[in-house]
Each structure stands twice: as C-alpha cells, then as structure tokens.
Amino acid sequence: DGGITQSPKYLFRKEGQNVTLSCEQNLNHDAMYWYRQDPGQGLRLIYYSQIVNDFQKGDIAEGYSVSREKKESFPLTVTSAQKNPTAFYLCASSMRTGGGETQYFGPGTRLLVL
Amino acid sequence: AQRVTQPEKLLSVFKGAPVELKCNYSYSGSPELFWYVQYSRQRLQLLLRHISRESIKGFTADLNKGETSFHLKKPFAQEEDSAMYYCALIASGSRLTFGEGTQLTVNP
Numbered sequence: 001d002g003g004i005t006q007s008p009k010y011l012f013r014k015e016g017q018n019v020t021l022s023c024e025q026n027l028n029h030d031a032m033y034w035y036r037q038d039p040g041q042g043l044r045l046i047y048y049s050q051i052v053n054d055f056q057k058g059d060i061a062e063g064y065s066v067s068r069e070k071k072e073s074f075p076l077t078v079t080s081a082q083k084n085p086t087a088f089y090l091c092a093s094s095m096r097t098g099g100g101e102t103q104y105f106g107p108g109t110r111l112l113v114l
Numbered sequence: 115a116q117r118v119t120q121p122e123k124l125l126s127v128f129k130g131a132p133v134e135l136k137c138n139y140s141y142s143g144s145p146e147l148f149w150y151v152q153y154s155r156q157r158l159q160l161l162l163r164h165i166s167r168e169s170i171k172g173f174t175a176d177l178n179k180g181e182t183s184f185h186l187k188k189p190f191a192q193e194e195d196s197a198m199y200y201c202a203l204i205a206s207g208s209r210l211t212f213g214e215g216t217q218l219t220v221n222p
Contacts, residue, residue, distance in 0.1 A: 033209070040123060042200060042214040043158075058209070090158065103210060105158040 003027045006091050006106035013078065013085060014114050021076045021109045023091035030096050032074035033103065036060060037088040046089075049074055050096070078111060086113050116141040116205045118213035126219045127191050135186040135216045137175075137201030145203045147177055147184040150212070152198045161186075161199070171195070191220045 004025040013019045023032065031050050035043040045058030049068040063082025068074050074093075078085045089109045094101040117140045127133045139145060149161040162170045164177040164184060175186045184201060201213040 035212075040214060042120075043212040045209060045211075048209055092158075102160045102163075107157055 004091065004093055004104055004106040006089075006109050008109060009107070011109055011111045012114050013111060016080045018077055018079050019111070021078070021089055021091075021111070023074045023076065023106060025072055025074075025093045025104075025106075027093055027104065028071070029093035029104075030071070031094045031101070032068070033092040033094075034058075034064070034066065034074070034076045035090045035092065037090055037108070043090065046076065085111055087111060116145065116203050116211050118201050118203050118211055120199075120201055120213035120216050122216050123214065124217050124219070126221060128221050129193055130190050133188050133191040133195070133218065133220070135199050135201075135218065137184045137186065137213060139182050139184065139201075139203050141182075141203060141205050143205060144179075145205050147175070148202045148204075148210075149173070149175055149184075149186050150200045150202055152200070154197070158200070191218075193220045193222055196220045 007022045033048040034046040036046055037043050044060050046064050047055055047058050047066040049055040052068055052071050055066050055068050063079055065077045091106040092103040094103045119138045121136050147164045150158055151161040152158040173188045175184050177184050196219050198215050198217050200215045203211050
C-alpha cells in the first residue's frame with residue numbers, strides 16, 4: 001500500500017454544505033480519477049484528469065467539481081447540488097489514460113449525510 | 115458506448131470447488147479487459163488483464179470475442195479468494211468502464 005492516499009477516511013456532510021475529499025499520489029502518474037462506489041452498481045466514474053490543469057467529466061459528474069493544480073493532487077468537491085452524496089468514494093491514478101494502463105486505487109473515503 | 119455486465123451479484127462456493135465469475139461486455143471494437151479484486155479491508159487492485167494471458171493466484175480469464183465474454187475461473191477455490199470482483203474494459207483511447215461487481219464467498 002501507499003503511493004496514493006485519501007483523506008479523511010470518513011466525512012459527514014450537512015444539508016447545503018460543500019465538502020472536499022482529498023487525493024494525493026507520489027507515483028508520478030499523469031492521470032487521476034474519481035469513482036463513486038455504491039452497492040450493486042459497481043464503480044462509476046465521476047471525473048478524470050489526464051494532465052495538470054485539465055480534467056473531463058465522467059458518467060456522473062453532476063453535483064461534483066474537481067481541480068488539478070498539481071500533478072500529485074486531485075481533490076473532489078461534493079457540492080450541495082449532489083442530492084444523494086452518501087457513498088464510498090475512490091480515487092485512482094495511472095501512468096496515462098487508456099492504453100491498458102493499470103489503475104492504482106486509494107483506500108477510499110466514506111461520505112455520510114447528517 | 116461500451117458496457118460491462120456481471121450477471122451474478124453474489125456467488126457462493128465451497129472450498130476446493132471450481133469457481134467461475136461471469137463477465138460479458140458490449141463493444142464493437144477490440145477492447146482490453148481486466149479483472150480487479152477488492153479483499154475485505156483492502157484496496158481495490160488489479161488481478162489480471164487479458165493481454166498478459168497470465169495466471170494470478172490460480173485465476174485465469176480468456177477473452178472470447180465471439181461470445182463477448184471474459185469469465186474469470188479457478189479450478190479449486192480457497193477461502194482467501196473471498197472478495198468482491200470487478201470486470202472492467204478499456205476501449206481504444208477511452209477510460210476504464212467497470213461492471214457491477216460479484217461478491218464471491220468461499221465457504222470452508
């Protein structure tokens with residue numbers, strides 16, 4: 001383990017509040033990803049970034065925002081517009097996108113709504 | 115668009131029995147397929163990829179383009195194989211698409 005870290009392990013959100021999940025990697029990977037994991041639905045891609053200062057929407061980007069100001073960091077903000085934010089969030093990184101690159105995953109953050 | 119389907123959400127076998135986790139995909143081109151595994155209290159990690167044609171922890175998976183399947187097989191299941199397994203696909207120039215996952219339980 002190591003190489004890609006997520007914090008906090010658990011996060012609680014109040015109604016109308018924005019919260020930010022941290023993801024850091026020291027693998028010198030260009031690409032980073034955010035997934036949402038719900039029981040019976042697998043992993044769904046929220047956002048991904050192929051390079052610093054660039055990112056693209058995934059399949060379920062509504063209600064989320066990201067930034068990629070540094071190669072090693074890809075924070076995810078869950079905004080108040082996300083009506084069902086309770087889930088397990090996984091961050092991943094890979095050398096590049098596509099081309100069969102292995103993705104390495106962080107330990108995850110569980111977000112709960114109060 | 116590409117899609118990955120794992121028809122079994124739950125699969126339970128006894129130790130020493132053969133196990134097969136099913137994965138079907140839809141994609142018109144030549145995809146790259148993977149199996150990822152998540153053991154209890156551990157991170158999601160790559161188990162194997164079809165392009166390597168390797169056996170990892172006794173598991174193998176063969177890409178069947180005619181049936182658009184990539185089933186994961188092991189002849190003799192062990193208790194430590196109990197985990198959540200995800201089949202995943204990368205289409206050319208695109209990102210990884212995961213199936214819904216299969217929770218495998220190997221009973222003693």
